[in-house]
Amino acid sequence: MKYQIIPVTPFQQNCSVIWCExxxxxAVVDPGGDIERILAEVTKLGLTVDKILLTHGHIDHAGGAASLAAHLSVPIIDSHEADKFWLENLVKQSQNFGFARTEAFKPTQYLNEGDEVSVGEQTLSVLHCPGHTPSHIVFYNASSNIAWVGDVLFRGSIGRTDFPQSNHQDLLHSITTKLWPLGKNVSFIPGHGPMSTFAEERQHNPFVADQLFD
Structure with missing residues (x-):
């Protein structure tokens, strides 16, 4: 599977265009905004987008989803329904974080642990990784050994848990029991900042390094 990272919004959120060669x-993962930039990249690459995927409902990840879906006439596929309150509060989120007014929307489909999503002839496995939000999901492509982890894990850090319905212990549990079993050689694209590998984070991440749990 191929991918192109497109940082969007003032939060420099890592939107990804991913495709089957x-x-x-x-598919477009987490189009938080700047949809003109996303569409320009899709056109340049000669791709046909047939779905939008969301890891969770925070505005910097989901704020451009409805506009992009309408432009492309494609479905929005989101994390489990327990996260829907974030999408229902997009107007308030946009006000609180200084974004242009963003209307609430309802996804076409919700995903659960163990579901799979097809992108051409490639397959993404869905892992439920709560903590940052109650229904945050991660997408994993085994053939390329890459995970799109949203705001669960970052290079040298982990997701915030000071939002409504966030839970720090749930986040640590998600990382150590859902992500680490995928293997140390997995590369991951976080919601913000540079890519890393699970091996690097298990050795050096001050929140979830292996030595903290010995």
Missing amino acids: KTLKA
Whole structure:
């Protein structure tokens, strides 16, 4: 599976265009905003986007989803329904964080642990990783050994847990019991900042390094 990271919004959120090399079918992961930039990249790459994927409902990840879906006439596929209150509060989120007014929307489909999503002939496995939000999900492509982890894990850090319905212990549990079993060689694209590997974070991350749990 191929990918192109497009930082969007003033929060520099890592939106990703991901695609199957054989079919050129694509998905957009977490289009938080700046949809003109996303569309320009899709056109440049010669791709056909047939779905939008959301890891969770925070505005910097989901704020551009409805506009992009309307432009492309594609479905929005989101994390489990327990996160829907974030999407219902997009107007308030946009006010609180200084974004242009963003209307609430309802996804076409919700995902659960163990579901799979097809992108052309590639498959993404869905892992439920609560903590940052109650229904945050991670997408993992085994053939390329890459995970899109949203705001669960970052290079040298982890997701915030000071939001409504966040839970620090749940987040640590998600990382150590859902992500680490995928293998140390997995590369991951976080919601913000540079890529890393699970091996690097298990050795050096001050929140979830292996030695903290010995």
